[in-house]
Amino acid sequence: MTYHRPEFRHPDLPTNDLGYTKKQYEGAISTLCAGCGHDSISAGIIQACFELSIEPHKVAKVSGIGCSSKTPTYFLGSSHGFNSVHGRMPSVATGANLANRELTYIGVSGDGDTASIGMGQFAHVVRRNLNMLYLVENNGCYGLTKGQDSATADVGSMGKKGTPNPFEPIDLCTLALELGATFVARSFSGDKEQLVPLIKAALSHSGFALIDVISPCVTFNNTTTSTKSYEFVREHIEATGKTDFIPVRQEITADYDPGFTQEVTLHDGSVIHLYKEDENLDVHNRLSAIQAIHERKAKGEILTGLLYLDPDCQDLHEIIGSVEKPLRDLDETALCPGNRSLEAINDSLR
Amino acid sequence: MSTQQVKGQQIESVNDFVIRFANVNGTGSASANNLFAKAIFRMGLPVSPKNVFPSNIQGLPTWYEVRVNDKGYVGRRGGVDIMVAVNPQSLAQDIKAVDSGGYFVYDSTKPLDLRLHRNDISIFGIPLTDICRREYTDARQRQLFKNVIYIGALAAMLDLEFDVLKNLIHDQFKGKEKLIAPNIHALELGYQYAEENFSCPLGIRVERRDMVDGHIMMEGNAALGLGAVYGGASVVAWYPITPSTSVIEQFEKYAKRLRIDPGSGKRNYAIAQAEDELSAIGMVVGASWNGARSFTATSGPGVSLMSEFLGLAYFAEVPTVLFNVQRSGPSTGMPTRSQQSDLLLSAYASHGDTKQVLMFPSTPKECFDMGADSFDLADRLQTPVILMSDLDLGMNEHFSEPLEWDDSKLYDRGKVFSETELDEMSDRYGRYLDIDGDGICYRTYPGTHPTKGAFFTRGSSRDRYAKYTESSDEYVDNMQRLLVKWETAKNYVPQPEFRPAKQSTRDGMIYFGTTTASAEEALDILSAKGLHMDAMRVRGFPFNADVEAFIEDHDRVFVVEQNRDGQLRTMLINECEINPSKLKSLLCYDGLPVTARWIVEAITGSGTTDNVVPLSKEVKV
Ligand SMILES: Cc1ncc(C[n+]2csc(CCOP(=O)(O)OP(=O)(O)O)c2C)c(N)n1
Ligand code: SF4
Ligand SMILES: [Mg+2]
Numbered sequence: 001m002t003y004h005r006p007e008f009r010h011p012d013l014p015t016n017d018l019g020y021t022k023k024q025y026e027g028a029i030s031t032l033c034a035g036c037g038h039d040s041i042s043a044g045i046i047q048a049c050f051e052l053s054i055e056p057h058k059v060a061k062v063s064g065i066g067c068s069s070k071t072p073t074y075f076l077g078s079s080h081g082f083n084s085v086h087g088r089m090p091s092v093a094t095g096a097n098l099a100n101r102e103l104t105y106i107g108v109s110g111d112g113d114t115a116s117i118g119m120g121q122f123a124h125v126v127r128r129n130l131n132m133l134y135l136v137e138n139n140g141c142y143g144l145t146k147g148q149d150s151a152t153a154d155v156g157s158m159g160k161k162g163t164p165n166p167f168e169p170i171d172l173c174t175l176a177l178e179l180g181a182t183f184v185a186r187s188f189s190g191d192k193e194q195l196v197p198l199i200k201a202a203l204s205h206s207g208f209a210l211i212d213v214i215s216p217c218v219t220f221n222n223t224t225t226s227t228k229s230y231e232f233v234r235e236h237i238e239a240t241g242k243t244d245f246i247p248v249r250q251e252i253t254a255d256y257d258p259g260f261t262q263e264v265t266l267h268d269g270s271v272i273h274l275y276k277e278d279e280n281l282d283v284h285n286r287l288s289a290i291q292a293i294h295e296r297k298a299k300g301e302i303l304t305g306l307l308y309l310d311p312d313c314q315d316l317h318e319i320i321g322s323v324e325k326p327l328r329d330l331d332e333t334a335l336c337p338g339n340r341s342l343e344a345i346n347d348s349l350r
Numbered sequence: 351m352s353t354q355q356v357k358g359q360q361i362e363s364v365n366d367f368v369i370r371f372a373n374v375n376g377t378g379s380a381s382a383n384n385l386f387a388k389a390i391f392r393m394g395l396p397v398s399p400k401n402v403f404p405s406n407i408q409g410l411p412t413w414y415e416v417r418v419n420d421k422g423y424v425g426r427r428g429g430v431d432i433m434v435a436v437n438p439q440s441l442a443q444d445i446k447a448v449d450s451g452g453y454f455v456y457d458s459t460k461p462l463d464l465r466l467h468r469n470d471i472s473i474f475g476i477p478l479t480d481i482c483r484r485e486y487t488d489a490r491q492r493q494l495f496k497n498v499i500y501i502g503a504l505a506a507m508l509d510l511e512f513d514v515l516k517n518l519i520h521d522q523f524k525g526k527e528k529l530i531a532p533n534i535h536a537l538e539l540g541y542q543y544a545e546e547n548f549s550c551p552l553g554i555r556v557e558r559r560d561m562v563d564g565h566i567m568m569e570g571n572a573a574l575g576l577g578a579v580y581g582g583a584s585v586v587a588w589y590p591i592t593p594s595t596s597v598i599e600q601f602e603k604y605a606k607r608l609r610i611d612p613g614s615g616k617r618n619y620a621i622a623q624a625e626d627e628l629s630a631i632g633m634v635v636g637a638s639w640n641g642a643r644s645f646t647a648t649s650g651p652g653v654s655l656m657s658e659f660l661g662l663a664y665f666a667e668v669p670t671v672l673f674n675v676q677r678s679g680p681s682t683g684m685p686t687r688s689q690q691s692d693l694l695l696s697a698y699a700s701h702g703d704t705k706q707v708l709m710f711p712s713t714p715k716e717c718f719d720m721g722a723d724s725f726d727l728a729d730r731l732q733t734p735v736i737l738m739s740d741l742d743l744g745m746n747e748h749f750s751e752p753l754e755w756d757d758s759k760l761y762d763r764g765k766v767f768s769e770t771e772l773d774e775m776s777d778r779y780g781r782y783l784d785i786d787g788d789g790i791c792y793r794t795y796p797g798t799h800p801t802k803g804a805f806f807t808r809g810s811s812r813d814r815y816a817k818y819t820e821s822s823d824e825y826v827d828n829m830q831r832l833l834v835k836w837e838t839a840k841n842y843v844p845q846p847e848f849r850p851a852k853q854s855t856r857d858g859m860i861y862f863g864t865t866t867a868s869a870e871e872a873l874d875i876l877s878a879k880g881l882h883m884d885a886m887r888v889r890g891f892p893f894n895a896d897v898e899a900f901i902e903d904h905d906r907v908f909v910v911e912q913n914r915d916g917q918l919r920t921m922l923i924n925e926c927e928i929n930p931s932k933l934k935s936l937l938c939y940d941g942l943p944v945t946a947r948w949i950v951e952a953i954t955g956s957g958t959t960d961n962v963v964p965l966s967k968e969v970k971v
Contacts, residue, residue: 023514028817050509055800056800057783057796057797057798057799057800057801058797059805060796060797062636072806073818075848077804078801078804079804080794080795080796080797080804080805080806080807081797081805081806082636082639082806082807082808083807083808083809083810084632084635084636084805084809085632085658085662085809088628088629088632088658088659090622090629090632091587091628091629091630091631091632091633091635091636092632092633092635092636092639093634093636094587094622094632094636095555095585095633095634095635095636095637095638095639095640095642095644096586096628096636096637096639096640096796097636098585098622098633098636098637098642099584099585099636099637099638099640099641099642099644100640100641100642100795100796100797102797103640103796103797120625120626120629121625121628121629121632123625124624124625124629128622164534171586196789206373266906293760316622317620320617320620320621321612321616321617322617322618322619322620322621323614323616323617323618324614324616327584327585327618327619327620327642328584328640328642328795329643330582330584330618330636331761332582332760332761334609334611335579335582335584335609335618335643335761336579336609336755336761337579337580337604337609338581338676338755338757339754339755339756339757341608342580342753342754342755344577345604345753345754346564346566346752347525349566349568350391350393350562350565350566350567
């Protein structure tokens with residue numbers, strides 16, 4: 001079955017700084033189940049890219065395999081996308097980014113894709129501080145293979161099949177913090193107010209940005225006994241605070257009480273304001289973030305929001321000292337040393 | 351008695367012999383033995399050294415075999431004319447390995463066990479340990495110079511030009527001049543000892559010739575790494591594994607010199623040491639998809655891990671360059687020994703109906719050329735290209751034609767639509783539309799055009815416009831087009847090379863890669879015995895019509911391979927319309943490069959293959 005979105009353009013549709021309408025950031029119509037959390041995240045990505053005035057074709061979308069990994073088809077239709085193999089999106093993203101550092105990289109993965117089969121690649125892409133947004137659409141189960149428990153399912157959590165999960169969950173945020181991630185956030189697909197500014201901040205961060213988004217699977221894991229259901233998450237969510245993202249070009253107009261805010265300036269000059277709920281959390285302090293997550297977890301709560309940020313980090317290109325120009329744009333002049341150098345090499349081998 | 355010179359039955363030869371050194375791994379012997387090989391080369395003679403080393407850093411036995419030949423045969427011949435035995439652990443095996451009439455040189459500090467004594471060879475004792483004890487106080491020096499001393503002795507025994515050795519020492523220690531005098535002194539110690547105690551030169555000796563003609567001594571891996579620099583690779587991803595590691599090390603060595611941006615001092619390349627081979631090939635696929643030239647190098651176990659991605663790259667049509675430096679399998683097998691046993695693994699890598707393009711280099715020059723060309727080929731065909739080297743080619747220095755580059759050559763980036771081309775296009779762009787009818791479609795790089803040319807790459811079925819579909823017709827249409835592309839590939843892969851017999855014959859021989867040099871020598875030996883054979887060296891896969899015709903034109907075709915199961919034969923039967931019973935397998939897979947004698951004896955039946963004693967069996971007590 002193919003779907004076609006009705007093509008008509010409202011003359012008064014709002015445009016962004018580049019003159020694009022939001023529609024120009026949309027993709028094909030989703031084929032996911034109605035009500036799937038993943039679709040709300042796609043909407044969040046569309047909103048964030050529109051508001052940030054990113055040129056849609058200057059984004060490259062990469063994913064692994066899973067319902068979550070299908071979503072890049074459903075946003076940014078004018079961008080190239082790559083739906084790769086299960087659990088290996090990080091390596092494809094790494095190669096792509098090394099080839100052209102000028103594009104914006106959005107990687108979408110699932111909790112199975114990241115926390116099980118792709119755990120190794122996830123750990124290493126974090127360590128390399130690849131400049132990308134890595135979005136985990138975390139539903140605590142394997143949606144596409146019909147609802148098996150994933151490694152992020154909480155102990156005792158129970159999906160549609162009715163057996164409680166006996167194994168310890170993997171918390172991708174604390175793990176990423178441990179591995180040296182330079183931007184770590186958690187959010188909820190049902191909380192657009194929080195998600196969109198986080199995506200904007202993550203896209204503006206020059207380094208590896210993880211957003212672990214709890215994204216209920218309405219078909220297999222939205223029962224009252226599941227800790228990744230809409231109901232459970234809504235009841236147990238605790239935000240680090242309200243986040244506001246101000247891009248470089250925009251004048252700061254927001255009025256806030258300095259006593260309760262933390263202001264973070266990103267590499268590109270844009271600013272994040274965090275209206276903190278939790279005064280103990282310092283988003284520049286890794287340990288404080290890990291501790292806050294654990295403390296809330298002990299109380300049965302899920303801490304969401306921006307958890308950690310290091311705006312002055314070096315991304316992979318800076319670490320390895322590659323040229324500013326995209327490597328893929330180099331031609332024979334830059335790449336091929338020519339026959340004269342070869343003659344000298346021949347001489348050294350005689 | 352430490353020295354015995356057998357008269358009458360000695361092997362006599364000028365410029366045609368095999369010498370083998372038996373050493374302990376990690377004692378610095380390799381560089382001394384290399385000095386020996388290089389000295390022969392600088393005396394204008396073709397030479398081929400082969401290092402037979404254990405999977406160990408220090409302490410286990412290691413051998414270094416040098417073939418010297420002024421007719422230009424640079425493969426292994428088989429047999430040992432001179433053995434230099436400096437490893438007590440393997441002494442018993444080493445003395446047995448010497449051909450009758452040959453020469454055995456050993457460290458006579460400890461007398462030779464009488465039970466090992468042989469009457470049919472000449473035996474020369476040099477008290478290497480004693481000389482070192484007398485000359486040096488430092489333990490490391492005693493060990494290192496022991497090697498240099500026997501090279502000095504060999505110079506006298508084989509008539510090596512002493513000045514050539516001295517010059518090599520000067521070259522080797524450029525920048526560490528303090529080491530030059532002691533090394534030359536050690537050479538002199540050995541030289542004097544041999545002059546005073548033996549009647550030099552022996553029946554085997556070396557005479558200067560002028561046969562080098564611009565040739566170089568190079569490892570295949572270095573040539574591959576350099577080929578990738580010249581071929582324009584800018585994103586390199588890898589995971590360490592013997593025997594492929596030095597491909598990347600050599601790429602980096604050359605790139606550090608030749609690929610620095612003059613303005614910024616920054617690198618015109620990126621190297622990522624991945625967490626495993628899955629990741630390494632994933633990075634290559636990602637980089638190639640995004641328009642860079644990218645490659646990885648690995649060996650059998652790595653190719654197994656890469657298999658899933660190779661299927662994706664085949665089906666999604668992403669150019670992907672992989673250098674497979676083969677070693678002995680299965681599993682960890684003999685990781686430091688050579689084999690040609692990943693053919694089937696590579697040719698049909700991945701699940702579903704996949705076939706991969708292969709290239710088979712046989713010399714460093716070909717490693718360089720094919721290494722560079724593999725990027726053109728992958729871009730042109732938009733599919734994985736796997737270059738099949740092996741440990742012998744990759745890690746041994748080979749006597750090779752010099753490397754050349756045509757400065758007017760431009761890279762062939764294949765069918766890629768630019769922004770302008772997309773702008774001027776009136777039709778709808780379709781990533782998988784076969785506009786030219788050759789099965790190869792036009793791709794676009796991400797970020798090219800604001801509104802045109804974007805598409806979604808996936809490993810699942812899609813229509814000609816890259817839209818996801820589960821329509822059976824669309825799926826079959828796409829799979830059929832991939833077969834059209836496979837046919838097209840036959841015109842682009844390296845063509846076979848033919849070596850016709852001197853007389854017309856119905857017999858043929860097929861070989862590839864590192865079997866080539868030994869096979870050529872074997873063909874000449876056979877021809878001298880009146881057995882004439884046309885020969886074909888396969889250089890690429892898919893096979894083209896010429897390959898099939900060669901088999902068609904002969905009644906009996908020997909396929910010489912360095913694996914157990916006759917993998918090339920299987921592929922020939924699988925891919926060509928031929929009579930399988932024509933193809934006779936000659937399989938040498940003991941982990942050591944095949945020898946000319948082995949091939950001759952296998953064919954003439956003068957020993958069945960069981961009677962042929964390959965090096966591995968010789969060293970078994
Ligand atoms: C190598 C491999 N093994 C198994 C599969 C089958 N498979 C497809 S999706 C999936 C799990 C996806 O779970 P998750 O990443 O959480 O995505 P979700 O569907 O929940 O969004 C599995 C096991 C596969 N595609 N490839
Ligand atoms: S199965 Fe679950 S995860 Fe998959 S589309 Fe349906 S609701 Fe979403
Ligand atoms: Mg999931």
